[in-house]
Amino acid sequence: MERNTLIAFAAGLTFALGLGISGMTRPDKVVNFLDLTGNWDPSLAFVMIGAIAVHFVAYRMVPRMGSPLFSERFGIPTRRDIDPRLVVGSAMFGIGWGLGGFCPGPALVSIIGGASSTLLFVGAMLAGMGLFEVFNRKVLQPIEARRYKAAK
């Protein structure tokens, strides 16, 4: 098996353990973080602080190596522009997150918990991603193509 495949499996496993240990697989903990007026639970902020503290250091050091250990080059996003797509998409994601208490990672890990509501959420999430592909092909890409032509 390719080494990067093994790394991806190990990283997914570590990620899932992090989510589970911190309780981020629990929609009630997520909703109690987002709802500032109720039984406020700041745990989610501490999860992010822990994760960012580690990854911030990694990000300062690793790219200086020139290339990753098992791959030829880094694939790190470089865009810095703020476009309507980013803001509207993130706002939509937040609505779903606040409503269901799941974001994509915890939802996938929680499939194992076997709750029918989790399976329903994951099914709807995959359908939403599929709908985006259609929207992207039929609406976003033609708009971008027109803009590109006009700019030329």
Next chain:
Amino acid sequence: MENFTPYSALIGGTLIGLSASMMLLFSGRIAGISGIIGGLIRRPPDVLQRLAFIGGLVAGGLLLLGVYPETFTIGIERSPAAIVAAGLFVGFGTRLGNGCTSGHGVCGLSRLSPRSAVATVTFMASGALTALVVTQLFGGSI
């Protein structure tokens, strides 16, 4: 704040940071979960790597089920219609906005990316507003 679990949150967060750092160090990639799943539809050349990451997530879930099954508590009341709406919004929104809590919230903020900062503030704000509406107008169950 009796539900606040700072130690397990920091330990779990550290593991998430280590996972993202492994992806960066060995494969040079971002551990953005919505992108890893959503990108599969386009049949990319790295399909095995994506499936392996998802397989790791599920394997981690199995391990958790064995040692810490309480972590699969749902704890909130939601109708099937609300769950479907939530899933559709999460799926569509993360793809439109190019990322979720992992890609923008953890990886992007660690990189000090302005795009990820705007995305994170936006989904935190709309998530907080949604949670507020559910608690205040619907009494916590919708």
